[in-house]
Amino acid sequence: MAKGKTRDLYQEVTDRILELLDAGTVPWRNPIQRGGGQGWPKNLDSGKRYRGINVFLLASMAWAKGYGSDYWITFKQAQKANGAVRKGEKSSLVVFWKQYATKDRETGEEITIPVLKHYNVFNVEQCDGLQPPDAPTIDPNTVPFEPLDRAEAIVAGYRDKPSISHGGSRAFYRPRIDEIRIADPERFSDRENYYATLFHELVHSTGHSKRLNRGLDTNLTPFGSPDYSKEELIAEMGAAFLAAVAGISPPTIEQSAAYIDGWQKQLKGDKRLVVSAAGAAQKAADWILGESFTEAVETTVVETPIVAERQKEARTADSQLKLFQ
Incomplete structure (x- = not known):
């Protein structure tokens, strides 16, 4: 990106959605059992669910890449948790609104305006040294797989x-x-x-x-x-x-x-x-x-x-x- 050029996050989100659709990531048929996260993207550090367009972006990315975990984390959060993002792994985009205080140009009144911001996250399966809460567990009553x-x-x-x-x-x-x-x-x-x-x-x-x-x-x-x-x-x-x-x-x-x-x-x-x-x-x-x-x-x-x-x-x-x- 050229120095001083503002990122068009709206276009980036739109392009990412179109990219996923073009890649055929809509899961109309998926008999594969997931972990315990139930498919809702969450932040590993805070435990909170992602909301809005981030749900679509992260869930679709998990499907496209085959990640079994619903948990995501930033680079710094991974380090804080004594983990590390593996070399060469690519991040996923997360966007959020931040309120900025400013003055109305015409009236001079103090106002706040929402500005779309972003940060990057990685799925826990892109990291070493981290154990996701929804990691699959072996059921002792499960019958071992027997080939047909x-x-x-x-x-x-x-x-x-x-x-x-x-x-x-x-x-x-x-x-x-x-x-x-x-x-x-x-x-x-x-x-x-x-x-x-x-x-x-x-x-x-x-x-x-x-x-x-x-x-x-x-x-x-x-x-x-x-x-x-x-x-x-x-x-x-x-x-x-x-x-x-x-x-x-x-x-x-x-x-x-x-x-x-x-x-x-x-x-x-x-x-x-x-x-x-x-x-x-x-x-x-x-x-x-x-x-x-x-x-x-x-x-x-x-x-x-x-x-x-x-x-x-x-x-x-x-x-x-x-x-x-």
Whole structure:
């Protein structure tokens, strides 16, 4: 910023909101269990809740970055608490009103005017040496996570899959680096939702240019656009196909229908969307399962336990797929 230039905090807040929306951070589907903070941003030092636009800014940032804690702290407050912000971590903007005493230019009367000010905070998970009050605790009665063999076989059978790492409190696919990030299995409400969420991100990854090339890494689309909406529907339907193969039935399609309904104006009444998305979702599921189809409906199958078991169903699915193409 040039010396003497006043920061336009209103514009900074607006730009941050638009940035979050463009990044697709609206959590319409999140089966991942949080800590004990209940999603309301709070200051670790004072324990007070943030208010107004700060609630949106910090909660959205926590979602975007996968922070599991609702607690935030300033750089100096972290030091005071014998903690430290990790090197390289970026702060988040918090704004507040401050009353300033001045004189009315016309009447000369003493008045106070509100001025928008700001300061920077960090999530507790960006710091070392601090223990947030809402840190997840292990319930002694919790049943240990047990992988579902058929679901694990699908993941293992995806031969050119992206890298998969665990951590944080959300799930997403980064097309530019071809990586899936997902919360630890124990943080999900149940193992079926864990695999359904992982399948959703796996289907997204088939859109990479080195796979089915839906333009995910070459033609990024903003949140809420028709192309974005279609990609989300493809991921949900593809996850439902994979869940059926794995023998689980997560509530994905119903949520997709609600998503389409909520974005009707953006989708501009595209009556072909569902059929087109279903065809793309089937192709994505086929890619992950290692199945390929010829024009004569004959099926060439890569030998995996899941594919062998579903070979007969695959032929039927291929016939149905041709209706979508």
